[in-house]
Every structure is written in C-alpha cells, then in structure tokens.
Amino acid sequence: MIASKVWLFFAMSAITSVTGRPAVAAEAGSVIATQGNGRGAVACKACHGEAGAGIPAVGFPRLAGMSKEYIVRQLDAFADGGRAHTMMSPVAKALSPDERAAVAAYFEAARAPATPGLAPVDEATLARGAVLARDGAWSKGLPACGQCHGPDGGGIAPAFPPLAGQSEKYLKAQLDAWRQGKRTGDPLQLMTVVASKLDDAEVAAVAAYYARLPPEAKGEER
Amino acid sequence: MTAAKRAHSILFAAVASLSVAGLAVAGAAWADPSGEQSAFTPPSGAEIPKGGFGEMVALGRDIFTDTSKHAGAFVGNDLNCSNCHLDKGRLAGAAPLWAAYVAYPAFRKKNQRVNTFEERLQGCFRYSMNGKAPPLGDTTLIALQAYAYWLAKGAPTGVDMNGRGYPAPKKPERLDLARGGEIYAQKCALCHGADGAGLKAADGSVAFPPLWGPRSYNWGAGMSVITNAAGFIKANMPLGLGGTLSDEDAWNVAAFVDSHERPQDPRFEGSVAETRKAHHDNPLDLYGTEIGGVTLGENSPPSGPQPK
Numbered sequence: 001m002i003a004s005k006v007w008l009f010f011a012m013s014a015i016t017s018v019t020g021r022p023a024v025a026a027e028a029g030s031v032i033a034t035q036g037n038g039r040g041a042v043a044c045k046a047c048h049g050e051a052g053a054g055i056p057a058v059g060f061p062r063l064a065g066m067s068k069e070y071i072v073r074q075l076d077a078f079a080d081g082g083r084a085h086t087m088m089s090p091v092a093k094a095l096s097p098d099e100r101a102a103v104a105a106y107f108e109a110a111r112a113p114a115t116p117g118l119a120p121v122d123e124a125t126l127a128r129g130a131v132l133a134r135d136g137a138w139s140k141g142l143p144a145c146g147q148c149h150g151p152d153g154g155g156i157a158p159a160f161p162p163l164a165g166q167s168e169k170y171l172k173a174q175l176d177a178w179r180q181g182k183r184t185g186d187p188l189q190l191m192t193v194v195a196s197k198l199d200d201a202e203v204a205a206v207a208a209y210y211a212r213l214p215p216e217a218k219g220e221e222r
Numbered sequence: 223m224t225a226a227k228r229a230h231s232i233l234f235a236a237v238a239s240l241s242v243a244g245l246a247v248a249g250a251a252w253a254d255p256s257g258e259q260s261a262f263t264p265p266s267g268a269e270i271p272k273g274g275f276g277e278m279v280a281l282g283r284d285i286f287t288d289t290s291k292h293a294g295a296f297v298g299n300d301l302n303c304s305n306c307h308l309d310k311g312r313l314a315g316a317a318p319l320w321a322a323y324v325a326y327p328a329f330r331k332k333n334q335r336v337n338t339f340e341e342r343l344q345g346c347f348r349y350s351m352n353g354k355a356p357p358l359g360d361t362t363l364i365a366l367q368a369y370a371y372w373l374a375k376g377a378p379t380g381v382d383m384n385g386r387g388y389p390a391p392k393k394p395e396r397l398d399l400a401r402g403g404e405i406y407a408q409k410c411a412l413c414h415g416a417d418g419a420g421l422k423a424a425d426g427s428v429a430f431p432p433l434w435g436p437r438s439y440n441w442g443a444g445m446s447v448i449t450n451a452a453g454f455i456k457a458n459m460p461l462g463l464g465g466t467l468s469d470e471d472a473w474n475v476a477a478f479v480d481s482h483e484r485p486q487d488p489r490f491e492g493s494v495a496e497t498r499k500a501h502h503d504n505p506l507d508l509y510g511t512e513i514g515g516v517t518l519g520e521n522s523p524p525s526g527p528q529p530k
Contacts, residue, residue, distance in 0.1 A: 151429075
C-alpha cells in the first residue's frame, strides 16, 4: 500500500513535469535536432536527417519512431562509455540529461518515409531473413526476432527498437558488434546471446530482410 | 487451521517436496540449457502437404499462433497457444504438440476419466485460454488435432517422449515469494511489465503475454500450479535465455507469478474454500490461500469471455 502510494506520487510528479511545459520540451528537441545545442552537440539532422530517416547507405541509423526511453539509454551509454562511437560519444557528452530526453522525444514522434534506392538482394537471402525474423531457429535456441521487435519489425516500446526500414549496413554492424562483444549493455544480455547464435550469412540475411520492410513504427500504445 | 491456511504454511515451511519425486525423471531427461532439441524432430513447416488435409494442418498452425484471430469465439484472454508451446508447438521442453498427441487417450486426474486428445484440447480453451470449450467435432478442434498429428509424424505411441511437457527443475525446500518478486523485476518485467499485464505492439497485437490479471490464464489452468510454471520458466525464460535461471530462482519466480489474482476457476460454484478442496488441494497451488492478507480466488475476475 505504501509502495503504491509512493509510486503514485512519482507518477503524478512525472505527469506534472511533462505536461507542465510540453511545448518547451518539444521545441528544445527540435532545436537540438536541427541546429545543435551550441555547446558541442552538432545538429542531429546532419547524419540522421531532420525527420530521422538516417543515411542508410553509410550506416547512419534511422531514429524516427524509436522509443524515447531507448534513445535516451543509447545517449547515456555513448556519454558514459558503455557504447563507443567516435562521433556519437562527444555529441552525447555535450548533451545534458534534459536535452537528451528532449531530443529523444523529438525523434520518437518523428516520421520518415522509407529511403528509396536499396540495392536488389537475391530471393534466397531475403527468404532466409524472413524465416529468422518470423520463426527464429529454435534448433539452436534462437527465438524469432519479431517476438521482441514486434510483428513486421515495428518495435515493442520501450525496450525493443524498431528494425523495419533500418539501415542494412547499421543492422549488420550492430549484430557484428554484439557478436564480437564490442557492443554491450543490452537488457539481460539478450542481444549478446541472440547474436552469438547467428553466423555471417544469417546476419547478412536478417539485416537485408529488415532493411527492406516498410518502416511503420507508431510507438507503443498500451 | 483451515485447509487453505495449512496448505499455505506447508508451502512456505521447510518441507520435503512431494511433487519432485515423480517428476525428477523427466527433469533429468530434459537437461539441455542450450535449447537444442531432443532426438525427435517434427517435420518443418515447409513440408505441410497440399490438399484438404494440408489445408486443415495449416489452419491448425494458424489457430495455434494467432488464437484470437482464428478461434476468437472460444478465447477469453490475450494469450495464444504458442505463448506456452514455443516454436509453434515444436519445441522440446515447452510442451510440444507432437509429444502430447501420442500421449492420448489418457486417464486424467483432473476429471477422473479417460480423455481423448480432442477433449484435452477443450480443456486448453476452457482454462488456459479462459474461454469456452469448442464442441467436439468443431473445426477448431479438428484443425488443431490435424496439426498435432502432422507434427507427430513418425513418433512412437505408448512412450513418454523425451521433451514432453515442462520438466520440473529441482525444487528448493522453501519457496520465497519476496525473492521471486526480485527476480521478476530483474528478469521478467522488461517484457511482461511490472504489473504482469504484458506488452502490446503498436498494431495492438499482444507482443508479450499477460501473466496474471483479467487477460491471462484462469485458476483452472495447469500453469496456475507452481510446478508447471517453474518447469516452463526454467527451460524457456527469459525468451532466448532458457536454462539460465537457477532451479531455485525458477521456482521462486513461478510462485510469485502464481501468487497473483487471475480469472476465476470455471468450476467455481460459489465457495473458494470448496473449490480449493475439490480442485486445488495441492501445496504448490495457491488458489484459496491467503497472500498478503487477501485470499486468492475471492477477488477473481469472472471466468470465460466477457462482453467488451
């Protein structure tokens, strides 16, 4: 009973602090995304696009529709060294916690169409990717990607990011980073374990498959 | 001391487990934390034949993985068959359909008579799906039976197959609900929510099933007995990390999950105490026992599909 009252108190506080100045928060996120913060964080749009489409060809990830919580967790990890990246680490360090939350909310709400011009991929690769995405490979204890990332890769907020329409190069690089232990900090080490069960051909297949699905993430509506 | 309170005190006192002895064999036979399947391999989904039989098998598979969509009239919660029978009913250690199919007809203590496989499926809908039993001969049952039969291609009858059911891990002497709650918060809440209500995808489909509350399995379901939940959890949870919880943690978190209110037992006739005596007389079943000052079953949402 006491615990639930404490929880209620925090919940009410959170609602008040968000709803008290939503326009300010949204405006702040938009400014950071399009202009940077003037203190070392360059404009996100330079690499991720104003609407969060990313630049798939060079592996800059799509952010549109990712949950705020997921984006904040990544920015925190870039800032504290839990996730390493030559460009993102200094940018994240230059953002205050409030700014991280604001820019994350901006990209959660952003919608960007699929990026055209993906190179064709052979049918067999796509079919292999589809099986991994929808059925998994239980003979080696591998659940379907879609069980956590949602049917058709739309993501399950807050913890599981959308994969549909994500940069193929980025997906492949992340799966390889999980496999090689270069990316860590995943909840329960779920991705570390899952990725370790994929071989090179499977990584390529699943990245090719999700990159070609239409991005339709709408965020979690519980 | 009432029967219910006695059962409760037995559960949380240090006593030798009564159910472990009978299940230890199955537990020992299924001890593969890597998730590798046992010797029996069901046919792959691509092998479903063409024609009338194959169409019925495919319908059974679709009912199995999207139960509300294809058998909605008989479903009263947010679960799919495939939530507890992983890999579309194929996975050893997750109550695979192929092992169940060849185990029927069988005598069941639950209703004290020999049940056909079709009758067993009726029980799934009435209890686990918190719905109502499709009539014998209904297409829903024919399709599921066809799918199970097809998955069991080449399996022996009269043999308790390796990988059947949820093999129980070794039970600790004492179950600890508080510890179970800690494990739940650390390892389960990410997907099933702190409130056990599960998570939905953006399209409204159920991504992670509710574990308690009005949209989960009811008090008549096998999973509401801690033994079954512990076996499922140990072998299969967290998803993709099956076998990583200690036996003790699997039991404790199972007890925690099954210490929450859920839809009423459909056999309930007005008295929780009588229902416990008739159907839940087992120290590893918390129905009708007092948890945190409240008797489970006294505040259950009604069983069966409810008008929206």
